[in-house]
Amino acid sequence: MQQELRFATFNVCNLALPGMKYYEDQIPYSAEEYDAKISWIAQQLDRLDADVIGLQEIFSQAALKDVLAKTQKYRDAHHIGFDPDPQADHLTPSVALISRLPVAEGVTTFKELPNDLAVTLPGVAHPVSHFTRPILHAKIEVSPDLLIHVFVCHLKSKLPDYRNDNNDDQPDQTGIAMLRSLIRRGTDALGLRTLLSNLNKEKRAPIIVMGDFNDVANAIPTQMVMGLGKYPINGVDDRLFESYRIQSRRDALRDVGYTHIHDGSYETIDHILVSEEFNPASRAAIGEVVEVMYLNDHMTFKQAHASDHGLVLARILLHGKSGSGMTPSNPDGASV
Template identity: 85%
Template sequence: MQQELRFATFNVCNLALPGTKYYEDQIPYSAEEYDAKITWIAQQLDRLDADVIGLQEIFSQQALSDVLAKTQKYRHAQQLGFDPDPDADHLTPSVAMITRLPVLAGATVFRDLPHQLAITLPGVAHPVTHFTRPILHAQIEAAPGLAVDVFVCHLKSKLPDYRNDLDDELPDQTGIAMLRSLIRRGTDALGLRHLLSDIKQVQRKPIVVMGDFNDVADAIPTQMVMGLGKYPLNGVDDRLFESYRIQSRRDVLRDVGYTHIHDNSYETIDHILVSEEFNPGSPSALGEVVEVMYLNDHMVFRQAYASDHGLVLARILLHEQTVEPASDD
């Protein structure tokens, strides 16, 4: 009997407790605004009906717990995540994961870049040695005898990275600030790629990476995470594949795959990447991505409590020989 797995990614847009000032230029939620927001998020989670969901822009794990309490399908799901560092100069949103499948290994948070990576930014004295937002990893039991390593990420945005240098005499400080953001996003991507290569060299298990990449699939940072141009090393193919592009049931009549709108430009910057084990074109496939769906109607109406990102859902069908038969006991 074939088994379906459903993975989803969802940038909820600034989930914070009422009265909490999460950004300097944002007014905290009132009790009424908070209730409207968590109710809406809960409704979207139930619509997804996914087994594992990666979330971004979580300022409070308690707020996420309040969301799950309002759902019909996730009240008993496991919640994995962490609150932003309260001692930091400013709050930075974190990522989280909710799963209805068993967790085989506790959540691991990667804050520092692996392999002692240190990348220098223009005009900045100290090199970057940590992820813009920590990466979350957990090993999920997708089926009896089948473990999947799941990563949730949120790479640096395209928002210019100003460093109090607008009064400098150098020309085009905005361009330099944009370059810093690009380098930081590339640094996040490189660090994540190292984590993925490391884990694939140790154990041959399927990998799913999902999150807000703040870039399209063809952009260099996204391609870095995927391992573009890499070839099997020591017989291990640790490249990833964009699930939308390898799905086996693509319906061109409803092909409206965008997750973000900026300056009237529709683009997909939220992705679900899978390893060769879920690529239908791979001889090592244990299953295949059969369909990728985008839930984005809310972006047109732009309600205050709704997210400014679309949701992505990937349906994966495991091959019959992958699923162990149920015990008669």
């Protein structure tokens, strides 16, 4: 059985086919711009050299196939994803998953919030009953005896959710719009946490959740996904742990990780969360997160074809004799 597993999350920033109108205020890619973008993404995937990669902001799975065709390490990888609903009022980017490990049957996408969950937004008549962007769930076969449940997510952004209904009784429309976005992100988080809890009720299994949370690890929505306030029940810990914080080889002197820059603020809003099976402090651990790396050098140069997010790579070492003595293999230019 493979002893080191590498999981990564990557918001590629608006991957769409040339000529495709993906946002009303964005000019579609030309053929040259498209080629530059998919070539850059392909280089980043090869640089990651991860076994399983979750991706966000995919407007076209056909474009992602073009990316994979340009890679050296993922041409034969499993590709799981879905295009945005063309009948929707506006296109919303979806997520995808690439795996060099086998993927078990039963890949699921969750569009509707589970357990009949519905939340009302200020100034909106109809309750929200669906995720902002569908959640992808796949089971990765590490060995005949080890399945890892992987969830790929992209929670609601902090962009204000403006509506056309101006209300003189509520003059601070920007504040109301920001509150809507916060509630939507919290709703996404609550829905995802419910999916995780439902899974654990059926059968305890190792879980990895990765994606763009649009919030830092300490934020309430992220903490909701992780299981804020939950504690081990009957010896079972239902919480998730932020991989960066529990890595066994963390070097405080090189603590410069970030995945996004907004108004001059450097933030980490892309996360890889793991269940207790990969927490070195847990008695139930079958492995441990040994190292988390952030590939973010490209954000300094702000090239048009590059993403505005950094990439996150987590190395997990499964317990076993063959895993002893393994050393890190940093991608070039990675920041830890």
